[in-house]
Amino acid sequence: MSKTHERVVEAQFGPRAKAYVESAVHSQGPDLETIGTLAQNAELALDLGAGGGHVSYALARHARRVIATDLSSEMLAAVALTAREKGLGNIETAQAPAERLPFEDETFDFVASRFSAHHWRDFDAGLREARRTLKRGGRAAFVDVYAPGQALFDTHLQAIELLRDHSHVRDYTSAQWLDTLGRSGFAIEVCRTWRLRMDFPVWIARMQTPDENVKAIRALQIAASAETKAYFAIEPDGSFVLDVLMIEASTP
Numbered sequence: 001m002s003k004t005h006e007r008v009v010e011a012q013f014g015p016r017a018k019a020y021v022e023s024a025v026h027s028q029g030p031d032l033e034t035i036g037t038l039a040q041n042a043e044l045a046l047d048l049g050a051g052g053g054h055v056s057y058a059l060a061r062h063a064r065r066v067i068a069t070d071l072s073s074e075m076l077a078a079v080a081l082t083a084r085e086k087g088l089g090n091i092e093t094a095q096a097p098a099e100r101l102p103f104e105d106e107t108f109d110f111v112a113s114r115f116s117a118h119h120w121r122d123f124d125a126g127l128r129e130a131r132r133t134l135k136r137g138g139r140a141a142f143v144d145v146y147a148p149g150q151a152l153f154d155t156h157l158q159a160i161e162l163l164r165d166h167s168h169v170r171d172y173t174s175a176q177w178l179d180t181l182g183r184s185g186f187a188i189e190v191c192r193t194w195r196l197r198m199d200f201p202v203w204i205a206r207m208q209t210p211d212e213n214v215k216a217i218r219a220l221q222i223a224a225s226a227e228t229k230a231y232f233a234i235e236p237d238g239s240f241v242l243d244v245l246m247i248e249a250s251t252p
Contacts, residue, residue: 031114039062042063042109043064044067044110046133048116049069052079057083060083065092066090069095069101070096076095080093101133111140113141115144118144118170130184139248139250140251141249142249145171145243146171153231163213164204165209181247185252189249190247191245193245197240198239198241217238
């Protein structure tokens with residue numbers, strides 16, 4: 001029986017909830033501290049596509065209330081449990097896709113999404129929902145891997161992402177991010193970029209990628225052009241670097 005994309009995502013991430021709560025890549029980074037600071041004094045903040053809940057934990061220290069949304073009920077249960085363990089009693093959860101949020105217009109003072117958008121079925125609709133539910137004068141922060149502008153590198157990135165995780169939809173270019181946010185009604189304030197090293201064994205283990213897919217990823221890396229190997233800084237064990245962006249935006 002075929003499954004919808006939402007069911008594919010939920011099935012992929014639900015059993016891996018604990019791994020994402022404990023993931024060093026997801027639980028660390030100066031961008032988390034920045035997101036928390038941006039939400040200072042917010043009455044109500046949204047963590048859109050919460051995953052392991054690390055944005056929610058950062059927001060909870062600055063906003064009065066935080067709602068974490070995700071497709072996976074198991075992810076949200078892990079977030080709720082971790083929030084209790086951390087003594088963060090102001091985090092609530094709501095199961096929903098990014099494209100169909102169960103909230104009224106202009107509900108939130110602050111919206112954040114981190115490493116989630118590349119799983120959304122409809123990127124444009126997800127950003128429109130973020131804008132719809134954000135109050136006028138509200139602020140937002142979006143963090144994700146972004147695709148290189150060159151097709152040679154873009155194709156390699158999308159291929160290894162999909163082989164590792166079949167719920168992957170697309171890593172978008174920085175230009176696509178800025179254009180779609182603008183069309184969705186956001187005013188761009190700041191866009192920062194940096195590079196993030198992926199430890200290959202950890203990257204694969206976190207998603208429990210099947211052995212045949214791991215072999216396919218390594219085959220692509222080994223057969224890649226010199227330019228591609230240099231761009232992604234591919235190491236002998238398969239470890240490599242990704243491009244990451246953080247966009248701060250507001251609603252006029």
